[in-house]
Amino acid sequence: MERTSIELVERWKRIPEGTPVNALHEMAGLTAEIIARSVFGNDLGDDSAAAVTEGFTSYQALVDSINIGYFLGFDDGLPIFRTPTLRRSVSRIHRIIDKVVEDHLSGRGDHNSMVELLVRRQMKSPELKLDLVALRNEAATIFMAGHETTASTLTWAWYLLSRAQWVEEAVHAEIGRVCGNRIPTIDDVPQLELCKAVIEETLRLYPPVPILARQTREAEMIGNIAAQRGSLVLIVPWLLHRTGSLFEQPHYFRPERFMGGRRPTPYSYIPFASGPRVCPGLHFGLTEAVLCLAIIAQQFRVVVASTHKLEPVCRLTLRPKGGLPVTLEKRSGTPRADR
Numbered sequence: 001m002e003r004t005s006i007e008l009v010e011r012w013k014r015i016p017e018g019t020p021v022n023a024l025h026e027m028a029g030l031t032a033e034i035i036a037r038s039v040f041g042n043d044l045g046d047d048s049a050a051a052v053t054e055g056f057t058s059y060q061a062l063v064d065s066i067n068i069g070y071f072l073g074f075d076d077g078l079p080i081f082r083t084p085t086l087r088r089s090v091s092r093i094h095r096i097i098d099k100v101v102e103d104h105l106s107g108r109g110d111h112n113s114m115v116e117l118l119v120r121r122q123m124k125s126p127e128l129k130l131d132l133v134a135l136r137n138e139a140a141t142i143f144m145a146g147h148e149t150t151a152s153t154l155t156w157a158w159y160l161l162s163r164a165q166w167v168e169e170a171v172h173a174e175i176g177r178v179c180g181n182r183i184p185t186i187d188d189v190p191q192l193e194l195c196k197a198v199i200e201e202t203l204r205l206y207p208p209v210p211i212l213a214r215q216t217r218e219a220e221m222i223g224n225i226a227a228q229r230g231s232l233v234l235i236v237p238w239l240l241h242r243t244g245s246l247f248e249q250p251h252y253f254r255p256e257r258f259m260g261g262r263r264p265t266p267y268s269y270i271p272f273a274s275g276p277r278v279c280p281g282l283h284f285g286l287t288e289a290v291l292c293l294a295i296i297a298q299q300f301r302v303v304v305a306s307t308h309k310l311e312p313v314c315r316l317t318l319r320p321k322g323g324l325p326v327t328l329e330k331r332s333g334t335p336r337a338d339r
């Protein structure tokens with residue numbers, strides 16, 4: 001995470017000040033690289049990393065569902081692949097992932113990657129036949145679920161910070177206090193209380209997964225509504241998180257809701273879902289978002305024009321329509337990396 005964020009900051013330093021940049025695109029590239037390195041290993045070549053990212057991006061542009069696994073064809077029931085372009089991008093992703101898995105199986109992969117963990121888990125139970133397709137699907141699901149969501153969170157965080165200068169200044173002050181003139185590391189994350197609160201409040205106002213879909217196994221009473229067996233139930237964090245009886249001034253950006261031990265009422269705040277299908281990447285995603293925010297905010301202000309009108313749209317995740325056009329303003333001082 002640190003290395004990839006620092007690479008982004010270094011690249012941004014070479015962009016002339018005032019050049020328009022799409023923050024959503026930048027954050028998607030950053031989180032794709034982080035998850036690609038974590039899932040597939042650091043030795044995934046640049047070409048393969050780019051092909052996986054492009055493949056998923058073109059896939060996402062062509063599908064419009066909320067169940068990532070199902071519509072990628074990695075969950076129960078294959079979707080109908082609607083166009084040759086879509087089929088091509090999926091089979092390209094499959095080919096690259098298969099190659100990575102094969103490398104791991106023959107002992108050539110990065111030992112710190114998630115694929116390596118999956119391969120080892122499979123190998124520990126030789127009585128179960130090694131299921132390459134399942135392995136590929138798990139790796140791909142983690143990639144897809146872990147990349148878009150964090151990119152969307154960071155993009156919305158930049159938007160909210162640019163509209164609340166007093167919070168942005170407090171974020172800069174906190175990073176200065178905790179890290180001095182060295183680049184934030186993963187060990188600083190527990191001390192970056194405001195940065196974490198900014199991310200949590202961003203997830204409240206703009207939950208990357210704004211609708212959760214469930215199906216009743218049996219006939220149920222949900223409140224005073226009778227749901228028949230097999231009914232589709234939609235839980236909408238987008239609405240829940242903005243309910244006035246649960247959150248004071250629900251439409252306001254107030255990170256202090258999450259500071260000093262304050263937490264929302266149980267089940268009123270579910271950006272990572274809840275229950276048996278809670279997001280398994282919760283800690284990874286939160287840590288990643290806080291660390292990326294701190295590393296970038298230490299060196300840059302991400303400025304959204306005051307005239308910019310933003311429209312949220314829900315595709316696989318909740319994102320600003322057309323991305324988020326910003327300019328980058330270099331902050332003074334060059335911090336040093338400790339490692």
Ligand code: HEM
Pocket residue numbers: 069141142143145146147149150153203207208209212213270271272273276277278279280281282284285286289
């Ligand atoms: C801020 C970032 C993230 C948010 C807001 C988020 C949110 C969610 C939500 C709401 C679900 C449940 C969807 C449903 O039940 O319909 C989910 C599932 C999932 N997430 Fe995340 N996620 C984030 C980051 C990550 C990361 C970084 C990873 C991987 C490292 C990840 C891996 C997964 C996986 C594999 C599932 C499917 C679990 C299952 O089907 O049981 N997520 N995520």
